[in-house]
Amino acid sequence: MSLISVLRTGVSGMNAQSNRISTVAENVQNSSTTGYKRNSAEFSSLLLDNNTDNAYNSGAVETTIRRAISERGSINSTTSKTDLAIQGNGFFIVQDENKASLLTRAGNFVVDGQTGNLVNSGGFTLMGFDVLNGEASPTVNGTDGMVPVNMAGLSMRATPSTTGTIAGNLSADTADLTGTLSPTNFSKKTSIVTFDKLGNSVTLDVYLGKVPASTVAPVVPENTWSASVYAPDGTALTSPALTLAFDANGKIPSTAAAGARASFTIPGGEAFTLDMSGATQLAGSYDIKGSANGKAPSSVTGTEFSADGTVYATYADGTRLAAFKVPLADVKSPDNLDPRAGNVFRTNIESGDIQIGFSGSGSFGTLKSSALEASNVDVSSELTTMIESQTVYTANSKVFMTGNELLETLMNLKR
Known part of the structure; x- marks a missing residue:
């Protein structure tokens, strides 16, 4: 020995x-x-x-x-909506200052004051897909197409109007209109507020007139109304006027619904469709109501994450906008990943190549907001x-x- x-x-x-x-x-x-x-x-x-x-x-x-x-560590609830935890398999994809992609389970993300990116306590930026212009199309074994999740560019948003409806009751007791329907000659008038591309409100005036019945060409059946829409500057947006042809029950039948719809462009806005096929002509009072989509400019007040990884910008007017979608990554042998400073990991030959997917799909776990995975x-x-x-x-x-x-x-x- x-x-x-x-x-x-x-x-x-x-x-x-x-x-x-x-x-x-x-x-x-x-x-x-x-x-x-x-x-x-x-x-x-x-x-x-x-x-x-x-x-x-x-x-x-x-x-x-x-x-x-x-x-896995235990999942603990927090009060921050940008705290994220993964229940099940998968890793967040983050990026370091050298633009290198890394994996982590540390989801304590906050908004970086200088860049507006979501970064965790290790200083790594959360990566995702921009879905403002369509669905995400990930590369299953790579990080191509991913961008930093950044809500700074969504500070203000205006939603132009594209559709509107006017419905309610046009009183059957209304006297027939004498002469041609115009802003100076009408039976009833209503207005509807819409929005242009910049978020400015555009009030459209709708003039209504009960048309006398006629057996002479052009034949006008009984219980018919005309409607014309005018821009704020007095420009007629509907030519010819809409024809609201009511049946014996005081409703517009499906065969005549097309004549009660008009398409035109809002001044400074988008193509707009106004639908008046829901109007009625019954005895009683005149009661017309209208609505249109679109929103005035509104500022971002927060960020919300859905279980499928979609990141929503929440606005002061209560609306939400899907801006990003956060993917998850996995490898065949997670325990063989190379650890790096900052609680992140890098793939290698022993761990296998990265695989990309979304929360809740395949073998990937689900994303939980306002929660963190403990050690x-x-x-x-x-x-x-x-x-x-x-x-x-x-x-x-x-x-x-x-x-x-x-x-x-x-x-x-x-x-």
């Missing part, structure tokens, strides 16, 4: 326990770090090949550091490991000391 190998084995054992204590120290100090994945030191024996039955040379201990990345460290287990490592380290030091004493005894034989 080589006494030198005893010394080396003792040192190897102490080094192994030093590595183990280092993982315990890192785990304990990060036990409150959002999305942190614990480390562990695993040992394997390294035997020498030149051993015989008469002489045995002790080997060493090899240390392998493992990270329990696939082991998967069990402090009590770490303290137990620390005590065990301390005991084994002491035992290895005793082996080293004993080997040293035996070597001194051997050296003293020469004297």
Whole structure:
């Protein structure tokens, strides 16, 4: 037996326990770090090949550091809507200052004051797909097409009007109109507020007249009204006028509904369709109501995340706009990912290539807003490991000391 190998084995054992204590120290100090994945030191024996039955040379201990990345932490609720947690498989895709894509489970995102990007506590930017102009089309094994999730460019938004309706009752007791329907000659008048492309309100005036019945060409049946729409400057937007032809029940039948609809362009706005086919002509009072879509300019007041990863900008007028969609990423062997500073991971050959998908699809987990994934460290287990490592380290030091004493005894034989 080589006494030198005893010394080396003792040192190897102490080094192994030093590595183990280092993982315990890192785990304990990060036990409150959002999305942190614990480390562990695993040992394997390294035997020498030149051993015989008469002489045995002790080997060493090899240390392998493992990270329990696939082991999930508990999900805790928070009060911030931009805090995100993944229930199940998957990682957030983030970007560092060098534009490199990385993976993380740390979803404590906040708006960066300088860039407007959503960044987590490690300073990494959340990546997603811009869906303002259509659905996201991800590359299943890459991050092409992703952009930083940034709501700063959505500070104001105006929604131009495109559709409107006017309905209600046109009193059957109204006298027939004499002459041609115009802004100076009408039976009833109503108005409807619309919005142009800049969000300015545009009030459209609708003039209504009950048309006398006629058997002479052009034949006008009984119970017919005409309607003309005018812009604020007095320009007629409907030419010819709409024809509201009511049946014996005082309703516009489906066969005549097309004549009660008009399409025109709002001044400074979009193409607009006005539908008056829901009007009635019954006995009683005149009661007309109208509505149109579109909104005046409104500022962004917050951000909301849906379970499928869609990021909505919420506006002061109560509306929401789908602006981004946050994908999730996964690999075949998450525990083999390379850890990097800032609680992020990088893919490698052992982990497998990145795969992209969306929350709730396939094997991917679901996204939860106002929640964070806690560290998967069990402090009590770490303290137990620390005590065990301390005991084994002491035992290895005793082996080293004993080997040293035996070597001194051997050296003293020469004297």
